[in-house]
Amino acid sequence: MFLSAFLPARCSLSARFFSSSPKFKTIKLTDKPQFPLLKHSATVFSNSGFHNILLDERLLLTPFGNTLSTSSLSLANLIRDEFVAKANQLTRFTDLPYTLLLSNSLDLTNSDRLDHVKKLKESIRTDTVLFFEKVDWPSHMASAIPDLDHLSDSKLDSLRDFDLNLIQNFFFNPVLELFSSSFSVSELVTSDNISKTPHQSPDTLSFINSFLDSLNPFQLVSTLSTHHNLKSTILTILFLKGLISSHRALRVSRIEETVQSSHWGVTDTFELEEANILSQLDRCLNFYKLNS
Structure with missing residues (x-):
């Protein structure tokens, strides 16, 4: 089942859920980063039906600090592939359309x-x-x-x-x-x-x-x-x-x-x-x- 409850101020269900998952260093999605967000490997980390993105073993967060997670493995794979295609490159939000759609959804307040x-x-x-x-x-x-x-x-x-x-x-x-x-x-x-x-x-x-x-x-x-x-x-x-x-x-x-x-x-x-x-x-x- 997908996340259908509307999320309170800048705090996603995924962020709360993954607080009990293995601890990772984090990296925040940003427009015009000063360095490539991904240099080596992008992977999907799954836990109890939710799927996160790891960029060089760092947990990807939205611009507002929510964990970028989805209950759709297909979507998680699409997002991973977006980063793989832009490895070692400086990116804009427009270079990562699925990532941006999910990020905007998770950062959406009531x-x-x-x-x-x-x-x-x-x-x-x-x-x-x-x-x-x-x-x-x-x-x-x-x-x-x-x-x-x-x-x-x-x-x-x-x-x-x-x-x-x-x-x-x-x-x-x-x-x-x-x-x-x-x-x-x-x-x-x-x-x-x-x-x-x-x-x-x-x-x-x-x-x-x-x-x-x-x-x-x-x-x-x-x-x-x-x-x-x-x-x-x-x-x-x-x-x-x-x-x-x-x-x-x-x-x-x-x-x-x-x-x-x-x-x-x-x-x-x-x-x-x-x-x-x-x-x-x-x-x-x-x-x-x-x-x-």
Whole structure:
């Protein structure tokens, strides 16, 4: 069973549990360390169903001093492998994505959690996929708009013939319908004006609030990171529930940038940013599953 109780101020259950385990020297996770955190060997130390990381026989701690532990051996191995890949190198937090996700989860206080959940609930009012002008268009035009999950020059070239609002309708409407049908909630309310907030039905808000309230600290950190990348609560829930792929979620969330690229060309920066987001999304989903 995973840690689902919310942890009191900066003190994790793992830190208390391992107080009775063999004593190790410790090393604290930090951004931009002055020396490599790992020089020789990284191992997983297991005790009564919990798994810790040892870096050169030193127990790894979070930035707030909690023991970096997990009840998922698969996750512990992924974290160990992150350090092995960066042995004898100076690292940033971004070099150790699984490590950072777990660390943030263990350092999450109850106050932090309540604040994050509140902001996520409020974010539905500015959800990316709820702001577009709905238009009627012939069904035969659907075949003319390409699948954009994986971009190519020819696909981008074909977008130039369509207005942004038409493309938004093509990609946003199926996502909204999928959300409503999958979770048996009312049709999502949209807005064609960024200054006009769409107000959702009570049953829709109840579902979203219940989903967010039910998240354990690890799932919440996954959700926060996913939402940061997708800028959409709708897409985040669909993605974490396995109802939409990372490529489709990314494309829908970045449809304006994609249309702009069809006119200006795809830059190296654009491709690098998308690859980075996809990598983060896939890790967030895996972390979410490992802690469910």
